[in-house]
Amino acid sequence: MEKNKWNQLILAVSLAANVMVIVTWAITKQLGNSIIDPAYLFKNMIAAAVIVGGNIALGWLYHRRRNHFFIGSVHFIVALMSFIGVGVWAKWFPADLSIIITSVIMFIFIFAIIWIAHYFYWKNQIKKMNEKLS
Template sequence: MKTFIIRSFIGIFFGGFLAVLITNLTIIFGGLEIIDGPLFVKNSIGSILCGWFFTVSPLYFEKRNLKLSQQTILHFLTVTSLYLILALTIGWIPFTIINILLTLVISIFVYTIFWVAFYLYFKNQARKLNDCLKRL
């Protein structure tokens, strides 16, 4: 529970930071003099919620009673469904079948790249640790 709370705070603060950073960059480089307050609040809340569930959902990978395939499927379904619901509700993705399918295809592609990268990284770390243990 402690890990969940700590990760929740990290995700919430990171999401809030990204919302403010993106807004400031849009104002500075987009030539805006004023922003739409309600739109800022809506997008900030969306960014905070994304930060939260993207930092909390990897806890699936710490559940030792689940196989890696189960952890991966649960994590993917959680992240993708929560993001899709949030993005459609806030208006980040227009509510059309083509946009929803395109988002799912992009999500699968990006998730696969990140999953393979993390898998190879941790596999390499395990190999290095095993080599160190063999030399002892």
């Protein structure tokens, strides 16, 4: 599939997901006292939008910069700050210092696992490309 087709597919799926969330919020708002509290749903929609917006900004940064240490550092800081900030604001976890420290440690651990997996994946891909060139 061409790159343009993938971009169109990703855009279509993103728009469909946003429409679905907005429709769900509107229905719960109209129904009043339902299973999903409209205020809670709206707060989580805003939280998700902040996280997605941060990821879009990081994508732009990846496209513009070539210093991988800088990009990785900024990615880590933005992801961590948005996770903690949005998590406390949306009440995904309480604003207790011990819980925030535990959350940061878990975030660092998960981030490191994903980073190491990507490192070895791309190292293997580069090795294959170099073998094809030889």
